[in-house]
Amino acid sequence: MQYEVTSLNTKRLLAGSLRKFMREKSFSKITVSEICLDCGVNRKTFYYHFEDIYALLKWILDQEALKIFLDCGLHGDFKDTILFLLDYIDTNRQFLNSIYDSLGYDGLREFLYEDFIRLLSSIITNLEKQEGCLLEQNLRQFLCQFYAGALSGILKDFLKARHPGSHKDIQERISFTLETSLLSLIREKGKKVS
Template sequence: MQYEVTSLNTKRLLAGSLRKFMREKSFSKITVSEICLDCGVNRKTFYYHFEDIYALLKWILDQEASIIFENCDLHGDFKEIILYILNYIDANRQFLNSIYDSLGYDGLREFLREDFIYLLSSIISMLEKQERYYLEPDFHQFLCQFYAGALSGILKDFLTELHPKSHEEIQERISQTLETSLLSLIRAKGTKVS
């Protein structure tokens, strides 16, 4: 148990350093050596915990996604989840834009892909249970990937401020689109369970 706490604290220390440097310069200009020097750890410690600086960044994003999922009821009203994500983007705009500037849209989308798929899978499962229809696993996965791409595009526009709409308006549009289309697809393609 003590080792797990120490390991988590080391990861958090490294993550805090990376975030600090990302406020000062582009992600692509940050080195493992700088992070290690800033944290007072050696490179061996860094590489014990992370394969490279991208793995550290992915860990940060995964940790923050898990906080989003913990703070939102994934089996309740998913409008709340969307608003929470929009607020998260606003609160972390500089950090996320630094990633976007260094990795481009495809890079940022790839980092967030698994989290969006998990989110959408939870929403689809909630709707399946609510409607008492169940999709074939392959189609369920296809819908997760399809909507993850659409959602990441909308959120990228919001991040880069190409979306001049309010949080509530974006939240309403995304929610209506997801709910209406997913319910229709579940009812049309799903198998009714008695």
């Protein structure tokens, strides 16, 4: 147990250093050596915990937002998850813009894509249960990919302040679109479960 706490503390120390440097310069200009020096750890320690600086960044995103919003999405109302995500973007706009500016839209999307797929899969599962239907696996996979791309685009526009409306307005639009279109698809294409 003590080792796990120490390991988590080391990861948090490295994450804090990366975040600090990202306030000062572009993500692509930050090196593992700088992070290690800042934290007072050697490179072996860094590489013991993370494959590279991108893995550290992914860990930060998972720890700070995606794990929480996935837990909300998997166990609660996905509308709350969307609102949480919008709030997270607002609170961490500088950090996320630094990632976006360094990696581009595709790079940022790549970090978030699998988590969006899991969120959408949980939304579909909940709606299937509600309707007593199951979608064919290929259609389910297509819908997850389709809506993950749409959600990524909407959130990118929100990040870049190009999306009009309040958090509540955006949340309601996303939720309404997901719920009505997915329910319609499930009712039309789903196989009744007995």
